[in-house]
Amino acid sequence: MDLPPECNSAPNKKNQVCKLRKKSLYGLKQSPMAWFGRFTKSMKNFGYTHSNSYHTLFLKRDEGKLTALIVYVDDIIVTGNDAEEQLKLQKYLSQEFEMKDLGDLKYSLKIEVARSKTGIFLSQRKYVMDLFTETGMLECKPVDTPIEMNYKLCEDMDQEPTNKEQYQRLVGR
Template identity: 80%
Template sequence: MDFPPRCNLARDKENQVCKLRKSLYGLKQSPRAWFGRFTESMKNFGYIQSNAYHTSFFKRDGRRLTALIVYVDDIVVTGNDTGEQLKLQKYLSQEFEMKDLGDLKYFLRIEVARSITGIFLSQRKYVLDLLTETGMLGYKHVDTFIKINHKLCEDMDQEPTNKEQYQRLVGMLIYLAHRRPDIAYAVSVVSQFIHSPCVSHRNTVDRILRYLKSAPGKGLTFSKNRDLEVVGYTDADWAGSVTDRRSTSGYFTFVGGNLVT
């Protein structure tokens, strides 16, 4: 290494080193050091770190709540306490170099649209990019994401397909299913065969992609409701798996009429 410019250290001395006092981009320990510094600052400002999601921080004042989530170096702040949000932004700007990008519109490939009735989340660009990458954009769309009474199973006699490509596609569909609950069941079926996928499994994945083409902009709407009633539903088939006769269960939960899980 060369000494930094304008360094006044005697360069004729042997075995001299520079002590790194600030983690820089490119160093393996820099993300951990930055997040440790960020966590310490949030706690000093009165926020509590979530035990379930360590990148989430909360501050409650009576009925008012402010929440913050950080992903790498992107931060989202929300809540019903506008004054506290402004104080938090000012505090973080003093502690770190930050830029306010305004209302949330795009985060982790999730598109956010607002109206007087609520918030709409979708992944239209994500779907179109996925269709373009797989070459399915020119295919004809289908109305159903999986065949009724399908008999997919681990059949060793079938022709195998590209394992790495199959796993990558299923992983991308799993991430998409959080905003597209209509494909959640089909994605759960194809994800059961990621260790030994066959042509029939890949055909089902392609069918899901063709189904997505019919309406790439579908998503979830979170409406403004005064109540926060929690309602859940669950169901299961009976020994539906052809391979091991196990059952497949499913559930979904509403909070104030809005789907959250």
Template identity: 65%
Template sequence: MKRYGFVQSNADHTLFLKHRQKRVTALIVYVDDMIITGDDTEEMSKLQEQLSAEFEMKNLGGLKYFLGIEVARSQKGIFLSQRKYVLDLLSEVGLLECKPADTPIIQNHRLTEHTDQVPTDKG
């Protein structure tokens, strides 16, 4: 990825970012799956072509589900949910009828890049 001008993220060593003309392209890899996203459609197409020349790849279209996370898009943004994962887990352990409880998570949190971020210990 570095050969293509991408920089490895300090927060997650499987995330690579490329900034070009105030636009960003992101690639995240998990075993043999990857997500390419961003607001630079030209760079995303170029990256897909470059990777396809080196690896056997299949474009599955718009992201809907990845690693137990459901992805939904709307005019307001992209929403991530683990509803299906949680329901499957509750069903598996016989707690599908349990009562819900509040979780200590910030709702409507917006993700951003932090250029002054200290690198994560990848070890």
């Protein structure tokens, strides 16, 4: 953190400190960990257990009912078969943290969520279509083996240079 200019210019203010008015500093490496520590403590105080297998998953079981909450960066997804508990949890979290309800989950982590009377369906169609559009492969036809077996890759002098950044981005996706 840099001192405001008026603090640096006054020679008689050498031993003074700046008082922070915010409760947290965004941009610090420790702030997400501190927030998650506070969030975990709040969830445990409200009766949720921390999952041993996935550290951002919290569960509450009560008489055959289950409520699950999972955190990803700054998104929280709540699900389960106890609607009353979900409402209590939402009210509790709104009192503890600044948050807003975005309604039923429709899209998260590149997965579309659709509900019907027969169940919940998960799809990555939109993600794949966006990927095809970005790469100019929207009109391509599927094949069992996209490249012939034992094909030797080599650089051709007439070949257009490969866009390294686009290739790395696609491999990451």
